[in-house]
Amino acid sequence: MFLQSIPPSLLPQLKTRVFALFLCILPLFLSPTKAFVLDPSRISDIDQKVSNTIETAKSDPSRLRMLLAPFPKGGDLHHHLAGAIDAETMLHWAGDAGLCVDARKLALIPAPCSLSSDKRPAKNLDRQDPALWEELVDAFSMRNYHFSPAISEHSGHDHFFASFFRFMAALDNNFGRMIAYSKQDAAANNLFYIETMQNPEAISDLTKIAYQKVSDKHDPDTLWKILNPYLTEIVSKSQAETDHAEKQAQEILQCATSTPKVGCSVTMHYMVFAIRALPPEVVFAQLALGFALAEKDPRWVGVNIVAPEDGTVAVQDYDLHMQFFSYLKKKYPHVKITLHAGELAPQLVPPAGLRNHINKAVFDAGADRVGHGIDIGWENDPTILLQAMATKPVPVEINFSSNDEILNIRGADHPFTLYRRYGVPVVISTDDPGVSRGDLTTEYMRAVREQNLSYSELKKLSRDSLEYAFLSGESLWQQGSGSAVQNVCLSTPFTTAPKGKCAEFLAKNKKAALEWQLESAFILYQEKVIKGIL
Structure with a gap:
């Protein structure tokens, strides 16, 4: 009777509004926590038009790449410099x-x-x-x-990880070349920021000391007392090496000339990593240098641990490694931690090996971010873990191509959607683009084609890649990426050059400055798509 009383001309509008309401309340029934489904009423007309254009290109990879290569991508937060070179x-x-x-x-x-x-x-x-x-x-x-x-x-x-042993000799003494290469590649993908994993060569000095002087290989206090006296000198050597590499990169990119290459505009920071397949005393030494260097030099922003997580030594020493992170975090409370954790699948380890790596990375080591996180569904109490990661938050660095190539996980089998359903922030990264023969645009294309993301969702991922980067200073946003901007810049349009207190705020806060740059780039990109320039 109700429908019969409505004029026929209004029925299409009513159906649209009812459907929109249905989409808004659906997540409440699907998820025990914050849902990722977008509220259609909050999607701007511009976003919807761009989203429609991208949607029509999903079945045409060449056209989709034309649209997504210039799409502004904030940061690549999971990037191995050694694996980035073709x-x-x-x-x-x-x-x-x-x-x-x-x-x-x-x-x-x-x-x-x-x-x-x-x-x-x-x-x-x-x-x-x-x-x-x-x-x-x-x-x-x-x-x-x-x-x-x-x-x-x-x-x-096996092939993925074996490739590094085959080509690593080519990278010796090429830190500067590698920086220049990756910055140019980033600029080609309209990427503003990279956090790359790369060890200074001076780390080998501390490694030798650990081999020679350490007898108790497991006690953090003993390891610290032996290695700490050498850290100041090796940190200084690492800083000098970084100075030299960055100078070389600037020369290659011609940054000081009247015709600088586009890579000059990309910001790159570094993270020391420990190799989890090595003896405990060496792992501790590498981590100790990472913490000390990140504490001293703002270009070095965090610490990680790498190598196959399913390796025999990596599995046996996993708890010890988490203990090392926890110990050193107390020595250097301001240093950030991101951990390869849960880069595992059933064919690599028995079920017992899938139950606690992400848990221990989050709760024991105190990770600020997690890389990969593929085995989340196998973890003990995954709901509690996901809720904790959403609350803190602990974002997950998603690497579609390497997860496919290494773990045979792709499409609907990937936990990308699960993390978002629980409100855990995710960011899209490349991992080892040189080895994978791809780039960040490739990863965004997979997000669209395999995870059915809209333009608004792509923007959220891009924004979060700067919001959760280990960048200095305050965020542009008052309550997370995409919310209202800080009051000092609230009345300044992204289409104009910041002035006064807003300009001062951005000058003091690198994170906010890059986020402002990203928002300005979104506006230009959207105009080009809508006008058919792209």
């Missing part, structure tokens, strides 16, 4: 350094080389032996993995 570039660097190629193991090795043996010169190899060159590119990356007869590893996981 195989071809590394082979050229190897040639410049006079390195050789082991044609049987498909790996770079030191000189001397010999044309008559398997120890071939890397220099000009692309011209002298194109077939071997192509085999090396496959060995150094995931390109053609399934189809390359030269590759002996039986899984994507």
